[in-house]
Amino acid sequence: MFKILGGLLALAVGAGFVGSLSGLGGGVFIVPALVILAHVPMYVAVGASLISVVATSAGASVAFVRDGWTNLHIAMVLECATVTGAVFGAYLAGTIPAWVLELLFALTMLQSAYFSFKKKGDDILPKGSAIAERLQLGGELPNPGGEPIHYGVTNLAAGGSLMLAAGMLSGMLGVGAGAVKVMAMDYLMHVPLKVSSATSNFMIGVTAGAGALVFLARGDVSTVIAAPVAIGVTLGAFAGSRVLPYAEVQWLRTGFVAILLLIAIEMGWRALSGI
């Protein structure tokens, strides 16, 4: 028993650690690790991953919320789209074949790899669109050296549409889909990158929670796998967040893009060859 439990914990700690360092979350790494290395069916891996994503999001977002990086108002508006997508994504996950999920997972890995390379600087708007201003979605960027920097928000409808897709991916594949969420806020809505990342991390908990509830209610969560995975991923993510300030960002990014591409190839191959 301790061999299996230890192996699962080691996989989960590793996935949480790498996911935290890369900013992509543990779900991206734990699903392929469980499918490829622990020989667990895809839907079981997805259920376990969704629960671990809830745990890591809750743990990691505490500091971001407290320090003012998370834009709580944007999160609550966009969660309407991600929750809708996540609930239907999780519902669909129980009805579509495993090879389709594996292929979608491979494509999501490619998108995450592309996004990791294409991250750009901030394009801050002093004033947002009329609807965003009415909802008071703009915020202030913490600036330790001086006055907080005000930013406006725009393209709410386009951002919301991409959030719907992010929610569906999360519910179907058990990942946080953080890369898609950050892309929607950063590229489309002009939210500063650090605020986008912190807000995405906060939202991931609700998105994954919506999917996890579907899996739990359906009885598709294996307790003996999900429990050690949740504990391991959370511990790994905590360790990763401690190491991150001392890590060389450019090397990290290159390494993670390579890992994502390898996972995409492996999952894509499994999907196409029907393993």
Added chain:
Amino acid sequence: MKAQDEDRILRVWTPVILRTVLAAAGIVILIGLVGMTRIPGEYVDHFHAVQAGQRVSDYGTLGDLLGRAWDGDPRSIMTVGLMILTLVPLARVAFCLLFFIKDGNKPFIFFTAYVLAGLILGVMLGRIG
């Protein structure tokens, strides 16, 4: 109330809710996991059944599950812990809904109520599906 004032209050209470529910879930899961190590073969048999693609869980009703957990069944205790864990976002959204109702912020009452309804629909869809 201005958005900045709302933010200030939410930034104090949201981390408290997240930490409390997370800690409670972690303790319950660990109790179940430790309990499972005391029953020879239970963990390994279930793990191999999952690998073989057998139906992984059959909780019955929530009452059955809580009853088994109360009687000390480790797998039921772990399941209750996982359920508490999935309540983290639900608790946070419910708190925001109550806060916005008290504040009379109509658009955000709608947004948070919609998210809460979506999470509850998640449970219902799981039962129907």
